[in-house]
Amino acid sequence: xxxxxxxxxxxLDLFWGQLFTYNHILMKRSxxxxxxxxxxxxxxxxxxxxxQAQCFIKDFLLQHIGSTGMLLTARCFLEGLALKRxxxxxxxxxxxxxxxxxxxHIIEYNYYKEFxxxxxxxxxxxxxxxxxxxxxxFFQKKLSDKYSEKFINNITKTNKPFLCDPHTNFRKLVGENxxxxxxxxxxxxxxAIHPSVNDFYMNEGIWQTIPEILLLILEEYMSLPQSxxxxxxxxxxxxxxxxxxxxxDLVRQECKILxxxxxxxxxxxxxxYTSDTFMSINLLISEMCTDKLLGLCEQVKSKWKIALDMFSxxxxxxxTYFPHEEHFKLLEEHERVQIKRNLGQAYSTERAYSFYKTxxxxxxxxxAFEKSFLAIxxxxxxxxxxTKNITNIVKDFITKFSNPxxxxxxxxxxxxxxxxxxxxxxxxxxxxxxNRGAWGDVNNIIIGxxxxxxxILESILAMxxxxxxxxxxxYYKPIINLVRNSVKRIKTICDEKIKILGVPGIVx
Numbered sequence: 001x002x003x004x005x006x007x008x009x010x011x012l013d014l015f016w017g018q019l020f021t022y023n024h025i026l027m028k029r030s031x032x033x034x035x036x037x038x039x040x041x042x043x044x045x046x047x048x049x050x051x052q053a054q055c056f057i058k059d060f061l062l063q064h065i066g067s068t069g070m071l072l073t074a075r076c077f078l079e080g081l082a083l084k085r086x087x088x089x090x091x092x093x094x095x096x097x098x099x100x101x102x103x104x105h106i107i108e109y110n111y112y113k114e115f116x117x118x119x120x121x122x123x124x125x126x127x128x129x130x131x132x133x134x135x136x137x138f139f140q141k142k143l144s145d146k147y148s149e150k151f152i153n154n155i156t157k158t159n160k161p162f163l164c165d166p167h168t169n170f171r172k173l174v175g176e177n178x179x180x181x182x183x184x185x186x187x188x189x190x191x192a193i194h195p196s197v198n199d200f201y202m203n204e205g206i207w208q209t210i211p212e213i214l215l216l217i218l219e220e221y222m223s224l225p226q227s228x229x230x231x232x233x234x235x236x237x238x239x240x241x242x243x244x245x246x247x248x249d250l251v252r253q254e255c256k257i258l259x260x261x262x263x264x265x266x267x268x269x270x271x272x273y274t275s276d277t278f279m280s281i282n283l284l285i286s287e288m289c290t291d292k293l294l295g296l297c298e299q300v301k302s303k304w305k306i307a308l309d310m311f312s313x314x315x316x317x318x319x320t321y322f323p324h325e326e327h328f329k330l331l332e333e334h335e336r337v338q339i340k341r342n343l344g345q346a347y348s349t350e351r352a353y354s355f356y357k358t359x360x361x362x363x364x365x366x367x368a369f370e371k372s373f374l375a376i377x378x379x380x381x382x383x384x385x386x387t388k389n390i391t392n393i394v395k396d397f398i399t400k401f402s403n404p405x406x407x408x409x410x411x412x413x414x415x416x417x418x419x420x421x422x423x424x425x426x427x428x429x430x431x432x433x434x435n436r437g438a439w440g441d442v443n444n445i446i447i448g449x450x451x452x453x454x455x456i457l458e459s460i461l462a463m464x465x466x467x468x469x470x471x472x473x474x475y476y477k478p479i480i481n482l483v484r485n486s487v488k489r490i491k492t493i494c495d496e497k498i499k500i501l502g503v504p505g506i507v508x
Contacts, residue, residue, distance in 0.1 A: 016057045017234070018225065026050065044100065060210070069288060078174050170186070184342055196331070201276070247497065302425040308397075312393045312396070317331050337373070398414045401455075457486055461484055
């Protein structure tokens with residue numbers, strides 16, 4: 001039977017309505033405190049899975065192919081489905097479901113505790129402490145007959161305490177419950193959403209896996225009850241608003257500017273880190289715009305980590321390391337090696353080590369180098385063989401937005417959204433039990449994206465102007481002029497977006 005693309009799109013249009021309706025029912029149940037304890041494990045995990053599924057289908061229908069945000073959504077779906085299969089196969093006990101209902105306060109405390117300087121402004125400190133202590137006591141009461149106090153303490157430090165396994169990880173869980181091929185795909189998605197040379201948008205191999213995720217989603221939820229809602233009807237009702245259309249047009253203008261910057265860098269340097277980074281940011285901003293407009297705020301919050309990781313690592317690897325190209329070569333080699341590792345293929349770090357020795361002639365041995373280099377942020381390995389984790393790279397970057405006179409400095413707000421993004425982007429049940437404030441308001445993220453973007457562009461402009469002065473050449477004048485004008489245009493667009501986001505009574 002021939003494949004009919006039009007019929008398939010119509011099917012997805014209807015299917016999205018089924019997902020949305022089911023997700024909405026689950027959301028309302030999760031918000032009803034009187035029903036706490038009556039929710040099943042399937043309820044909790046389906047709430048998470050259908051959030052990812054409706055976003056994934058939306059991205060497919062709107063052709064957000066290329067955005068790392070779509071890969072995050074796919075990765076999240078694999079995590080959630082792996083846990084659902086564990087439960088269906090009897091690998092998650094009633095006791096673990098009890099722990100799931102109480103772990104949210106432990107997870108929140110583990111992430112929020114470093115915000116003691118602004119804690120009184122963003123949450124009730126005493127309640128946070130009490131809820132955490134009560135949850136720890138609950139874990140100890142339920143597990144003390146089976147585990148030592150030290151082991152229980154280790155459990156509560158993980159991002160999925162209810163599983164009672166401090167040594168497991170989601171890649172392992174995906175492999176054990178969905179199969180090793182999906183574990184490999186999961187590994188590739190994980191790599192793509194972490195800092196890299198930012199060229200995964202053109203990696204055909206990784207995008208050829210998208211139909212597999214789509215098939216998993218269809219197989220899992222096609223039997224949901226029919227809904228009168230469709231994607232086309234819902235999106236048309238959103239875009240009937242002049243404000244929504246204006247907002248989307250502003251984002252399109254912004255994305256066009258980024259594409260133009262990417263193009264001019266390509267013209268000068270062929271394929272390059274800067275062009276790929278701006279193309280990736282363009283794709284992510286466009287995707288997050290439709291998330292925002294269609295009310296998928298949890299998805300906007302989840303993708304903030306990708307964006308801030310990308311901005312921060314680009315600033316470190318391109319701006320602060322300039323003109324030492326070996327740092328970029330290490331980043332490039334790191335991506336190549338990690339792809340091979342995720343696919344279970346043989347790899348070598350010899351080439352990477354040669355770049356390292358050029359940078360640090362008195363650096364560590366190759367054995368010590370390799371141990372550090374294989375870490376998630378291994379490309380930051382220094383002369384002593386130490387690496388800087390991604391969170392600390394982010395913290396360094398956002399100090400540029402610090403304002404000591406503000407009640408809550410914007411860099412702290414950015415970091416708060418960052419840690420909430422981390423909590424939401426894993427299948428640990430947090431989305432069901434979380435305070436909706438953790439993902440209901442994402443306006444700061446929209447503003448933060450633009451602030452990061454303008455800062456990066458201003459840094460590039462300063463770098464090229466310095467080169468022009470030192471080398472006494474106008475060779476890069478087209479880049480300088482375009483970037484200078486782009487900063488001005490994006491500033492104007494950002495101001496317009498802020499006006500829209502600040503309109504009283506308007507939710508877009």
